[in-house]
Amino acid sequence: MQTLTLEQETNPWEAQAARFDFAAKKLNLDQGIWKVLRQPTREIIIHIPVGMDDGSIEVFTGYRVQHSAARGPGKGGIRYSPDVSLDEVRALASWMTWKCAVVNIPFGGAKGGVICDPKKMSQGELERLTRRYTAELIEFLGPEKDVPAPDMGTDEQTMAWIMDTYSMHMRQTVNAVVTGKPVNLGGSRGRKEATGRGVSVVCDEALKQLGMSPQGTKVIVQGFGNVGSNTAKHLAEKGYTIIGIAEYDGGLFNAKGIDIAALTAHRKEAGTITGFRGAEAANSSELITQPCDILIPAAMENVITSRNADKLRCRILCEGANGPTTPIADEILGDKRVFIIPDILANAGGVTTSYFEWVQDRMGYFWTEPEVNQRLDHIMSTSFHDVIAYSKTHNVNNRIAAYMLAIDRVAYTTKQRGMYA
Numbered sequence: 001m002q003t004l005t006l007e008q009e010t011n012p013w014e015a016q017a018a019r020f021d022f023a024a025k026k027l028n029l030d031q032g033i034w035k036v037l038r039q040p041t042r043e044i045i046i047h048i049p050v051g052m053d054d055g056s057i058e059v060f061t062g063y064r065v066q067h068s069a070a071r072g073p074g075k076g077g078i079r080y081s082p083d084v085s086l087d088e089v090r091a092l093a094s095w096m097t098w099k100c101a102v103v104n105i106p107f108g109g110a111k112g113g114v115i116c117d118p119k120k121m122s123q124g125e126l127e128r129l130t131r132r133y134t135a136e137l138i139e140f141l142g143p144e145k146d147v148p149a150p151d152m153g154t155d156e157q158t159m160a161w162i163m164d165t166y167s168m169h170m171r172q173t174v175n176a177v178v179t180g181k182p183v184n185l186g187g188s189r190g191r192k193e194a195t196g197r198g199v200s201v202v203c204d205e206a207l208k209q210l211g212m213s214p215q216g217t218k219v220i221v222q223g224f225g226n227v228g229s230n231t232a233k234h235l236a237e238k239g240y241t242i243i244g245i246a247e248y249d250g251g252l253f254n255a256k257g258i259d260i261a262a263l264t265a266h267r268k269e270a271g272t273i274t275g276f277r278g279a280e281a282a283n284s285s286e287l288i289t290q291p292c293d294i295l296i297p298a299a300m301e302n303v304i305t306s307r308n309a310d311k312l313r314c315r316i317l318c319e320g321a322n323g324p325t326t327p328i329a330d331e332i333l334g335d336k337r338v339f340i341i342p343d344i345l346a347n348a349g350g351v352t353t354s355y356f357e358w359v360q361d362r363m364g365y366f367w368t369e370p371e372v373n374q375r376l377d378h379i380m381s382t383s384f385h386d387v388i389a390y391s392k393t394h395n396v397n398n399r400i401a402a403y404m405l406a407i408d409r410v411a412y413t414t415k416q417r418g419m420y421a
């Protein structure tokens, strides 16, 4: 793999491009298609004026990047965070293209982001920001064009505001313009928990692959937001032992297992996981290097780099977050024979249930939660085995196998459509 400087190592776009180039070379990808898929189709930058609660006006910078529409409308979340950058949103948009192709759903890839700190903004400020962001993007969004969803810092309420703003402009209710909405507005049952549920399904499959079982399998999860908390919940329900949870303001450790339902109740009341009596307080950055069977980064990018990869003591690394591991760290973990379940496979449960939501909205008929979950479990386990089979046939690691499988599918459609004429 190409050698990267430290600065490039933690640039998500460079990390994505390094994996893309490596996989494309292995595929012997046509040079022209390579050039087409290496860049996003469209990058939109907007500056969003928002009236703040104190009477001042603030201007926020936002992005929507559409990487590919070869296999269907753009699909991907919107992130509200102070760390958002164009390179990050570019990478996230490309990962959406590959992710949707890995699980074989008819979407391309897109992603959005706004540089802001949602933790420091009121609901009113967030609503005004979201509505103006949506209005600025109105001609680029739509059920057949580009369908946003929640990501870090955004939730069901954000999606409800986007749906309403889009619908006001269209003069009719268009619920299929976003997914991850509240169920009473056309959201899918199961979407809120879907990413974490999907992570638990690929963990099950990895254990079978390695001759292990959930009972006695020790797990550490980084991040207790949507993905982390639901992953922990589903794994605990299946009999895994969650021994550690790392959050930005502190971690928790209990060798006998943390009661996830009790921790969720504590977090709801206290607004933080810290102070929970059912575990010892632990240093978050040290937690991820503690011995465990499965480590699940489910918070953010670049948490596993050349600086700490050699210290990891897990058998399986299952990426709930997007881009938690840098390419250099991949090589180190490869030498340590860590079994990696790459992000574009591991966390695809969210977008898969988003696909179900879009389908249900468009037909106006809604499935029960067991129906949604059964379909999700089937796609996640089938996709896991597709990636493993690809890795064996092509003698590459799981991450490169996932990229190759995805690039192959997107390249095929791009070529068949003649998306360069």
Ligand SMILES: NC(=O)C1=CN([C@@H]2O[C@H](COP(=O)(O)OP(=O)(O)OC[C@H]3O[C@@H](n4cnc5c(N)ncnc54)[C@H](O)[C@@H]3O)[C@@H](O)[C@H]2O)C=CC1
Pocket (backbone or CB within 6 Å): 150, 151, 152, 153, 154, 195, 222, 223, 224, 225, 226, 227, 228, 246, 247, 248, 249, 284, 298, 299, 300, 301, 320, 321, 322, 323, 347, 348, 350, 351
């Ligand atoms: N929400 C979804 O359906 C999907 C999310 N993802 C990815 O999963 C990751 C997490 O997303 P969500 O759970 O939706 O976001 P979220 O905002 O609900 O949760 C993120 C959590 O990580 C914590 N966190 C932030 N910095 C941290 C640090 N340095 N150490 C430990 N914890 C930290 C936050 O406090 C928060 O609890 C992101 O990479 C996102 O792109 C991927 C697929 C789908």
Ligand SMILES: O=C(O)CCC(=O)C(=O)O
Pocket (backbone or CB within 6 Å): 075, 076, 077, 078, 099, 147, 148, 149, 150, 151, 179, 180, 322, 347, 348, 350, 351, 352, 354
């Ligand atoms: O549900 C979706 O459409 C996208 C979720 C997302 O942003 C992701 O998978 O990274």
